[in-house]
Amino acid sequence: MHSTISLADRFKNLGTETVFAVSQAAADHAAKGHTVYPFHIGDVNIGAAPNVIAAQQRAIAEGRAGYVAPQGILPLRIAVADDVGAHRGLRYGPEHVAIVTGGKPVIGKFIQAVMNPGDEVLYPAPGFPIYESMIDYFGGVARPYRFAADAHGSLSLDFDHLRSIVTPKTRVLIFNNCHNPTAAESSASEIERLAAFVLENNLLVLSDDAYSEVRYSGRTHHLVSQPGLQERTVILYTFSKKFGMTGWRLGAAVGPKPIIDGISQLNLNDESCTTAFVQWAGVEALTAPATAAHCDMLIQTLRERRDAAYEILRTIPTLRVVNPECAFYFYPDVSAAMQAKGFTSVNAFANAALIQTGVSFATRMHFNRLHPDETGSFIRLSYSGIGIDQIRTGLGAFAAWLAAT
Numbered sequence: 001m002h003s004t005i006s007l008a009d010r011f012k013n014l015g016t017e018t019v020f021a022v023s024q025a026a027a028d029h030a031a032k033g034h035t036v037y038p039f040h041i042g043d044v045n046i047g048a049a050p051n052v053i054a055a056q057q058r059a060i061a062e063g064r065a066g067y068v069a070p071q072g073i074l075p076l077r078i079a080v081a082d083d084v085g086a087h088r089g090l091r092y093g094p095e096h097v098a099i100v101t102g103g104k105p106v107i108g109k110f111i112q113a114v115m116n117p118g119d120e121v122l123y124p125a126p127g128f129p130i131y132e133s134m135i136d137y138f139g140g141v142a143r144p145y146r147f148a149a150d151a152h153g154s155l156s157l158d159f160d161h162l163r164s165i166v167t168p169k170t171r172v173l174i175f176n177n178c179h180n181p182t183a184a185e186s187s188a189s190e191i192e193r194l195a196a197f198v199l200e201n202n203l204l205v206l207s208d209d210a211y212s213e214v215r216y217s218g219r220t221h222h223l224v225s226q227p228g229l230q231e232r233t234v235i236l237y238t239f240s241k242k243f244g245m246t247g248w249r250l251g252a253a254v255g256p257k258p259i260i261d262g263i264s265q266l267n268l269n270d271e272s273c274t275t276a277f278v279q280w281a282g283v284e285a286l287t288a289p290a291t292a293a294h295c296d297m298l299i300q301t302l303r304e305r306r307d308a309a310y311e312i313l314r315t316i317p318t319l320r321v322v323n324p325e326c327a328f329y330f331y332p333d334v335s336a337a338m339q340a341k342g343f344t345s346v347n348a349f350a351n352a353a354l355i356q357t358g359v360s361f362a363t364r365m366h367f368n369r370l371h372p373d374e375t376g377s378f379i380r381l382s383y384s385g386i387g388i389d390q391i392r393t394g395l396g397a398f399a400a401w402l403a404a405t
């Protein structure tokens with residue numbers, strides 16, 4: 001049917017997650033009868049803990065399924081405040097927590113709560129694409145910052161670049177330690193430098209901590225734990241990754257009360273509240289000892305997948321790849337591989353890999369705009385939604401394809 005309906009002008013500034021196009025290409029390839037090795041997926045195929053599932057069913061059966069407060073139920077806000085505080089050596093109370101439907105909504109709601117049109121926002125590129133989309137949509141000025149790579153490909157923040165893009169109009173820094181798509185993380189000294197930068201420039205911080213407890217060794221260094229940072233930082237907290245609860249849509253904003261109150265008011269306007277029985281499941285996830293064993297299993301499963309993938313990736317001579325200690329992504333530099341295979345476009349390289357080997361992955365192009373001099377020859381391989389046998393067979397085929405001239 002022909003339609004003359006056009007969307008409101010503001011939609012011209014709304015971005016998307018272009019990686020969903022990769023999912024579609026993978027599905028189309030599979031529909032033709034081909035095997036697909038899904039390394040493009042950021043979903044976790046391990047599932048929630050049985051006691052959490054039972055708690056949700058109990059909550060429904062007992063009728064705890066009506067509207068609740070826009071900021072969330074008190075037991076969950078207390079549990080999130082305790083959990084966030086315990087991991088960061090800080091004290092939070094329920095007044096510092098707004099429950100939302102996943103981690104993602106924290107991004108747009110935080111930006112709406114603190115950013116005026118024309119304010120500048122620093123955010124990582126590569127980085128989670130929703131930062132850029134929400135800054136543009138709500139009339140901010142997007143200021144992407146970059147990473148510097150050492151000789152081994154390990155990434156760190158590029159402070160010279162950060163200093164070159166900050167201005168008196170910069171209001172917010174978005175920071176994602178244990179980073180999507182690179183799995184890069186900051187050392188203790190880098191966090192100290194970043195804290196100094198935030199204070200010098202009087203910035204507010206959105207700390208996207210989606211992966212800060214998805215880690216295989218060591219510990220995450222938190223920006224919010226630096227002196228003077230708690231009162232200017234909102235944490236994006238999510239049940240998606242560490243509890244394997246992606247589709248449950250449960251998360252929280254944690255930070256200074258005025259911003260949290262603003263986010264709760266947005267909740268009231270948008271959803272009224274996050275689904276009540278899902279919130280009760282969240283209380284179980286955070287407070288029942290039984291959940292811990294499930295989380296250990298989840299991390300152990302991811303670790304085994306990471307090790308199986310790295311075992312193959314590190315032997316491919318045309319890839320430069322780092323073995324990360326957190327999140328569930330590899331972010332290899334594929335410039336040499338592209339050159340050897342005769343590709344100048346990383347998306348064309350990805351399409352050819354899918355057709356020739358069935359291996360499906362995202363590329364740098366799916367994670368925010370390129371910097372002017374950036375070539376973008378990186379790919380993201382996620383191991384959160386693929387089993388070990390598929391990892392071995394798929395990456396084996398990928399390695400063989402790269403080796404063939």
Ligand SMILES: Cc1ncc(COP(=O)(O)O)c(C=O)c1O
Nearest residue numbers: 042102103104128180210238240
């Ligand atoms: C960096 C980052 N932040 C936030 C999210 C949002 O996750 P969710 O809305 O499932 O909590 C994701 C999901 O992939 C992510 O990678």
